[in-house]
Amino acid sequence: MSRKIVDRTEMPKQSPEARRTNFSEVALGLDPELARREAERCIQCKTRPCTTGCPVEVDIPEFVALIAEGKYDEAAAKIKEKNSLPAICGRVCPQESQCESLCTLGRKYEPVAIGALERFAADWASKRAVEKREACAGDVDSDLQCGCEQKVCELDSRGCAPTSDSAASAARVAVIGTGPAGLTCAADLALKGYKVDMFESLHDTGGVLRYGIPEFRLPKSIVDEEVEYVRSLGVRIFTNVVVGLTLDLREMLESGQYQAAFIATGAGLPYFLGIPGENLNGVYSANEFLTRVNLMKAYMFPQYDTPVNIGSKVAVVGAGNVAMDSARTSLRLGAEEVKIVYRRSRAEMPARLEEIENAEEEGVEMMLLANPVRIISDGCGKVSGMECIRMELGEPDASGRRRPVPVEGSEFILDVDTVIVAVGQGPNPLLTERTKGLELNRKGNIEVRDECGATSIPGVWAGGDIVTGAATVISAMGAGKRAARGIDEWIRSKF
Amino acid sequence: MFKIVEKCTLAPGVHQYEVEAPLVAKSARPGNFVVVRTSETGERIPLTIAGHNRETGTITLVVQEVGKSTMEMGMLEVGDYFKDVAGPLGQATRIEKVGTVVAVAGGIGVAPVLPQIRAHKAIGNHVISIVGARTRDLLVLRDEVEKFSDEVIWATDDGSLGYHGFVSGALEELIGSGQKIDEVIAIGPVRMMQAVADVTRKHNIPTTVSLNAIMVDGTGMCGCCRVTVDGEVKFSCVDGPEFDGHKVDFDELVSRQGFFRDKEQIARERFEADRGGCKCHAK
Numbered sequence: 001m002s003r004k005i006v007d008r009t010e011m012p013k014q015s016p017e018a019r020r021t022n023f024s025e026v027a028l029g030l031d032p033e034l035a036r037r038e039a040e041r042c043i044q045c046k047t048r049p050c051t052t053g054c055p056v057e058v059d060i061p062e063f064v065a066l067i068a069e070g071k072y073d074e075a076a077a078k079i080k081e082k083n084s085l086p087a088i089c090g091r092v093c094p095q096e097s098q099c100e101s102l103c104t105l106g107r108k109y110e111p112v113a114i115g116a117l118e119r120f121a122a123d124w125a126s127k128r129a130v131e132k133r134e135a136c137a138g139d140v141d142s143d144l145q146c147g148c149e150q151k152v153c154e155l156d157s158r159g160c161a162p163t164s165d166s167a168a169s170a171a172r173v174a175v176i177g178t179g180p181a182g183l184t185c186a187a188d189l190a191l192k193g194y195k196v197d198m199f200e201s202l203h204d205t206g207g208v209l210r211y212g213i214p215e216f217r218l219p220k221s222i223v224d225e226e227v228e229y230v231r232s233l234g235v236r237i238f239t240n241v242v243v244g245l246t247l248d249l250r251e252m253l254e255s256g257q258y259q260a261a262f263i264a265t266g267a268g269l270p271y272f273l274g275i276p277g278e279n280l281n282g283v284y285s286a287n288e289f290l291t292r293v294n295l296m297k298a299y300m301f302p303q304y305d306t307p308v309n310i311g312s313k314v315a316v317v318g319a320g321n322v323a324m325d326s327a328r329t330s331l332r333l334g335a336e337e338v339k340i341v342y343r344r345s346r347a348e349m350p351a352r353l354e355e356i357e358n359a360e361e362e363g364v365e366m367m368l369l370a371n372p373v374r375i376i377s378d379g380c381g382k383v384s385g386m387e388c389i390r391m392e393l394g395e396p397d398a399s400g401r402r403r404p405v406p407v408e409g410s411e412f413i414l415d416v417d418t419v420i421v422a423v424g425q426g427p428n429p430l431l432t433e434r435t436k437g438l439e440l441n442r443k444g445n446i447e448v449r450d451e452c453g454a455t456s457i458p459g460v461w462a463g464g465d466i467v468t469g470a471a472t473v474i475s476a477m478g479a480g481k482r483a484a485r486g487i488d489e490w491i492r493s494k495f
Numbered sequence: 496m497f498k499i500v501e502k503c504t505l506a507p508g509v510h511q512y513e514v515e516a517p518l519v520a521k522s523a524r525p526g527n528f529v530v531v532r533t534s535e536t537g538e539r540i541p542l543t544i545a546g547h548n549r550e551t552g553t554i555t556l557v558v559q560e561v562g563k564s565t566m567e568m569g570m571l572e573v574g575d576y577f578k579d580v581a582g583p584l585g586q587a588t589r590i591e592k593v594g595t596v597v598a599v600a601g602g603i604g605v606a607p608v609l610p611q612i613r614a615h616k617a618i619g620n621h622v623i624s625i626v627g628a629r630t631r632d633l634l635v636l637r638d639e640v641e642k643f644s645d646e647v648i649w650a651t652d653d654g655s656l657g658y659h660g661f662v663s664g665a666l667e668e669l670i671g672s673g674q675k676i677d678e679v680i681a682i683g684p685v686r687m688m689q690a691v692a693d694v695t696r697k698h699n700i701p702t703t704v705s706l707n708a709i710m711v712d713g714t715g716m717c718g719c720c721r722v723t724v725d726g727e728v729k730f731s732c733v734d735g736p737e738f739d740g741h742k743v744d745f746d747e748l749v750s751r752q753g754f755f756r757d758k759e760q761i762a763r764e765r766f767e768a769d770r771g772g773c774k775c776h777a778k
Contacts, residue, residue, distance in 0.1 A: 201714050203532055203539070203579040211716075240581040242714060246518050268716040272728065279721055279728065279747055281754040288717035296538070296711065302765055305538040305564055306711070307758030381750035428715055430733065 008110035009038040016361040020331045023215045023299055026358060027091070032072070035120040039067035041105065042112045049102035050114060055478030056083045056184070060099055060114055067117055076125030079118060084187035085180060085226045085477065087126055088209060090119025091218050093474045094352050126225045168193035171491045174252055174261040175199070175235075176243045176431065179207020180473045181264035181464030183230050184480030185487075190233035192488050197258070198235060201242040201430075204295065207266050208465075209473070211295035212287070214325050216332070217355075220294075244431035253459055259495065260459045260487045263446060264480060267465035268428035272421055273317065277375030282311060282383030286318070286326045286422035293329050311417030312336045315386055317372055318422035319349040324356060326420045327364040335418070338364045343371040343391050343404040369393070369404065373411060375419055386414045425470045432466070445469055452486025453479055461486055496576040500553060505635035508560040509603055510569055511545070516580045517552030519544070525610035526588030526705070526737055529554065530713040532579040533571065538564045541710045541732070543607035543682075544583060554580075557606030557636075563762040566770075584713045585736050588703070590614045594677040595621040597669065598644075599662050599691050601683025602628055605636050607705060608682045613643045621645050623676075625669070627662035627687075631655035663690035676700050681740060685749050692740035702740035706731045709752060723747055 012028045013019070019026050030038065042064045050060045058079055066075035079086045095101075095115035103111030171194055175186045178200040186196045204210055206223040231237060243249055243265075252258050270285035272278050289308065292298040296306035310333040316326045319342035330338045340359070342349060345368050349356060360366065369391040378384035390410035393402035427444045439447040439456035446455055446462040453463040463479025465471055501513035519529060528543045546555035560569045571577070588611050596615045600608040605626050612622045622643065627650035628634045634656060640647055649657030650665045658665040662683070670676065679702040681691040688704040695702040708720035708731040715733035722731055723744035729735060 201581065202712060203581065211712075240579050241518065242581060242584065245583055246522060246581070248522075268712075268714070270716070270718045272718065272721075279723060279751065281751060285718040288711060288719045291711050291717050297536070301758065302762050304536045305762055307755045307762070309755065309758065381747070381753075430714055 005105065005109050006037065006041060008041065008113055009034050009116070011113070011116050016363070019216065020328075020362040023332055025219050026216050029123055030116055030120045032070075032120075032124075035067055035072075035117060036070060038113050039064045039117055042068070043105055045104040047104065049104060050099040050112075053098040053100075053102040055098070055474050056089075056481050058082045058086075058099075058118070063121060064112065064114070064117055067121060072121055072124040073128060075121040079121055080125075082481075083118075083477070084184050084230065086118050086122035087222045088180070088218060088226055089474055089477070090115055090117075090122050091222070092213060092472075093118075094472060096353065098474070126222075129225070129229070167492050167495055168488070169195070171195070171259040171495060172197065172257065173487060173491075174243075174249075174258040175264065176249070176261065177201075177207055177264035177266055177464070177466075178205040178227070178237060179264060179266050179464065179476065180209060181266075181476035181480040181483075182207065182262065183227065184477040185262045185264065185461075185463070185484045186235045186480075187230045187233055188481055188484035189487060190230070190235050192484070194488075194491075196235045198230075198237045199241040199243050199247070200237065200239045201265075202295065203239050205237055205239065207264075211291045212322065212325070213473075214290065214294055214329050215299075216328070217325065242430060244434040249431065249435045249460070250437075250457075253457075259491055260461070262453075262480070262483050262487065263431065263455070263460065263462040263466060264464045264476070265428055265431050265466045266476075267425035267470040269426040270421070271424045271426060273372055273423060275372055275374050277377060277383070277386075278421070280375055280377050280383045281381050282309070282417055283375060283419045283421065286316075286322045286420055287425060289326055289420050290322070290329065293333070299329075299333060308333065309418075310335050311383070313416045314338045314418040314420065315341050315367075315372075315414055315416040316420045316422055317341050318424070319344075319351055319356075319366075320422065320424070321351045321355055322425075323420075323422035324351045324359045324364075326422050328359050328362055330418070330420070331362055331364065339367045339414070339416070340364060341367045341370050341372060341386075341388060341414070343369065344401060345369055345393060348401045367414075371404065371406065372419075376413070383417050383419055386416050386419055387411055388414055425465070427466050427469070443469065450486070451482055452489075453483045454486055454490075459490070496578060497580040499571055499573055499575050499577070500551075502571070502573050505557070506633050508569065509633075509635055510558050510560075511606070511636075512556045512558070512571075513551075513553045514556060514577060514580060515552055516554050516582075519580060519582045520547040520549050520552050520554050523547040523554060523583040524587035525590065525614045526585065526607075527583035528585050528607075528713070528736060529556070529580050529582030530584060530710070531556070531568070531577050531581075533564065533567050534578055537567070537578065539579075539711055539713065540564050540568075541584070541707070541713055543705065543736070545606035545609055547610075555606075557603050559603045562759050563766040566763070566766055581713065585732060586734070588614070588680075588737060590618055592618050592620060595623065595675060596678045596680065597623045597625060597666065597676050599625045599666055599679060599681040599683070599687075600627070601662055601681075601687040602633070603635065604681075604683030604687070604705075605634075605640060608680065609636065609639055609643065611680055612640070616643050616645070620677075623648070623669070623674070625650060625662050625665045627651065627658075627665065627683075629653065661690060662687060663694050666691060667694050670694070670698055670700075679703070679740075680705075685745055685752065688740060689743075689745040692743070692745075696741050703737050704740035704743060705737050706735055706743065706748060707752075708732075708736075708748060709754070722751075
C-alpha cells in the first residue's frame with residue numbers, strides 16, 4: 001500500500017480550565033474539513049472488522065466512505081438504517097473497546113476515529129432535520145409540551161417513510177422505558193410498520209440519557225432531537241406512566257390492547273455501601289445527585305426549583321463512568337476538591353479511559369486502593385469526614401480482577417463534607433415484582449430465553465440494563481434492536 | 496397535563512383539588528401517593544392521594560403552602576393544569592379487620608388519613624379519629640372525618656375546640672379511659688407521629704406511620720428518601736411510605752428533611768418577592 005497515513009484527527013475540546021466551570025459540552029465535534037480528512041484515513045479494507053465490533057451492526061466503512069466523498073446526509077442516512085440514535089452513540093459509545101479496537105488501520109497506526117465521524121454525520125443531519133421541521137406545518141411545540149399526544153410528522157430524517165404491511169400495521173407493541181434500549185426497539189418496530197406506544201415513569205423521556213449522563217457529555221438537546229426522530233416515525237410516548245403501578249403489564253396484553261411488549265426499565269436502583277453514616281446529610285447516591293442535576297436541572301437553581309447541595313470537599317466512591325460524571329459535575333457545581341475513592345488500582349477502573357483523562361485534566365484526584373469504612377458526622381447530622389482503609393491487591397477474583405484486601409491498621413480519615421456513592425445500580429423492582437409470571441434471576445434481573453430477549457411470558461421481551469445489570473448505552477441499544485427482530489418474527493408467526 | 500376540575504380552600508394556605516388523572520384514579524388504593532410537578536422548571540413533589548373517583552377519573556389532593564412549589568400550586572385555579580402527575584406510587588395501606596382502629600391526624604395529615612378510615616370502616620372496623628391542629632380554624636375536612644368515623648376527638652393546641660393539647664395527649668387520655676385499641680395509624684408532622692408512637696409503644700399497640708421524606712423520582716431510583724427502620728435502610732417511596740412507627744428512626748428523618756432548608760428559603764423568598772411580598776398570613 002502506497003497511501004500515506006496521516007495522523008488521527010483529534011476532536012477539539014473546551015480547555016480544562018474553561019470547562020470545569022460550565023455545563024456546556026466538553027468535546028466540540030469535527031467540522032466538515034476535519035471529518036473528511038479523518039474519513040479519508042479509512043483504507044476501506046475488505047475484511048471490515050469494525051462492523052463486527054458494533055452491537056447495532058452499523059455499516060461503518062460505507063458511512064465513512066460517504067463522509068470522505070462529502071455526502072454527509074447520505075452518511076447519516078446510512079448510519080440510521082441500523083442505528084436510530086447516532087448522535088448519542090457518537091458521544092457516549094466506548095468505541096475504543098468496540099469498533100475502533102478492531103480497525104485494521106489500528107494494527108499499525110491509530111484506528112479511524114469512527115465515533116467522532118458518527119457524531120459528525122448525526123449532528124449534520126440533525127441540524128438539517130431541525131431546519132426541515134421548522135418548515136413543517138405541524139405544531140411541534142404544543143405536542144412536545146403535552147408529551148403524550150400522537151404526533152406523526154411526515155418527515156423522517158433518513159428521507160424515507162416507514163414501511164408498512166398488514167401483519168405489522170395491525171399490531172400494537174408497548175415499549176416500557178424510554179431509555180436507549182426502548183428508543184431503539186420502538187424505532188426499529190415503527191420502521192417495520194408497527195404501531196408503538198412507549199411508557200415512561202418520569203416526566204421526561206430518555207431514561208439514563210436524560211437523568212444520568214450530564215449535559216457536558218451529552219447535551220439534552222441531542223436527546224430531544226433523537227427522541228423527536230423516534231416520534232416522527234409515529235411512535236406515541238406517554239410520560240408519567242409507571243407500568244407496574246399506573247398500568248398492569250399483563251392486563252395491557254390480555255385486554256388485547258397490545259400484542260407484544262418490550263421491557264426496558266433499566267438499572268434504576270442505587271446500591272449503597274452499607275457502612276455506618278450513610279444516611280447523613282451530604283451523602284448522595286450517584287443516581288440522586290445526577291438526577292437532581294441532569295433531569296431536574298439543579299445546576300440552574302433557583303431558576304429551576306430543585307436544589308442540590310455541594311460541599312467544598314467531595315469524595316466520589318467508585319470508578320466507573322457514573323463516578324466520573326459525578327466527580328466532574330461536583331467540580332462544575334463549585335466544589336473545591338474532588339476525589340475519586342476506589343478500592344482497586346488504576347488498571348481496574350471500569351470507566352472509559354477518555355472519561356478518566358477528562359476528569360483528571362479538570363482536576364479530579366484519584367485516591368486508589370482505598371475503601372470507605374464509615375462516614376463521620378459533624379454532630380448535627382451532616383458529613384464531616386470519611387474513614388477509609390488502605391487496600392492492596394491479592395489473588396484474582398471471580399471477575400478476573402485482583403481482589404482488593406484491606407491493609408490492617410491502615411485506617412485514615414479523609415476530610416470531606418460530601419460523599420457521592422457510585423458503586424453501581426441494580427434492577428428496579430417496581431415492574432418486575434408486580435408482573436406475575438415474569439422470571440427473574442437471583443439479583444432481580446429479568447431472565448431471558450434467547451438472544452432476542454424473550455422472557456417467560458409469551459409476547460413479552462426484555463433488554464438493556466434490566467436484563468444485564470448496569471452496562472453501556474450501546475449494549476442496551478443492541479438488545480433493543482434484537483428484541484424488535486424477535487417481536488417482529490413472533491407477531492408474523494402468530495397473527 | 497392534568498386538569499384541575501375543582502378547588503376549594505380549606506383554611507388559609509390549605510387547598511383541596513380534584514384533578515383529572517384517570518389512570519391514577521383507576522389504580523389508586525389507600526396509602527398511595529403521586530408525584531406532582533406544576534411547571535417545566537418545577538420540583539417533583541410527592542403528595543398523598545386523599546381520595547379517588549374511578550367514575551369521574553379524578554383524584555383528590557390536599558396541599559398546604561409551605562415552600563415555593565406548594566405556593567405555586569396554591570395559585571392554580573379550576574381549569575388550570577398540573578404539568579405532571581405520576582402514580583399511584585408507594586405501597587398501599589394494609590387494611591385488615593382488627594376491631595378498633597384509632598386514626599391520629601395532625602394538621603393536613605387529615606387528608607391522607609381519610610381514604611384509610613374510609614377503608615377501615617368499610618371492612619368493619621370501629622374507627623375512632625383523633626384530629627388535631629393549632630387552632631379551630633385549621634381543623635379542615637371535618638365533615639368528611641365525621642362521615643367515615645364512628646367517634647371523633649378534635650384537639651387544638653390552643654383549646655379553641657375539643658381537647659386542649661396535642662393529639663398524642665388526646666390518645667393517651669383515650670387509652671387511659673380504658674378504650675381497647677387494636678391498631679393506630681398516625682399521619683402528620685414527624686414529631687407528632689413520633690409522639691404518637693411513643694404513647695402506643697408503652698401500651699404495645701401496633702402503630703403505622705406515614706413518612707414524608709424528601710423524594711425526587713418517587714420510584715426507588717434515587718434513594719433520597721432513605722429512612723432507617725428497625726436498623727435497616729428502607730426507601731420511603733417504594734418500601735413505604737407507611738412503616739411500623741415503633742421502629743422508625745424519627746430523629747434521622749427530621750435531620751434529613753432539613754438538608755435543603757437554606758435552598759428552600761432562597762426559593763421561597765424569591766417567589767414571594769416576585770409575587771409582591773408574603774401573602775401567606777393575609778386575612
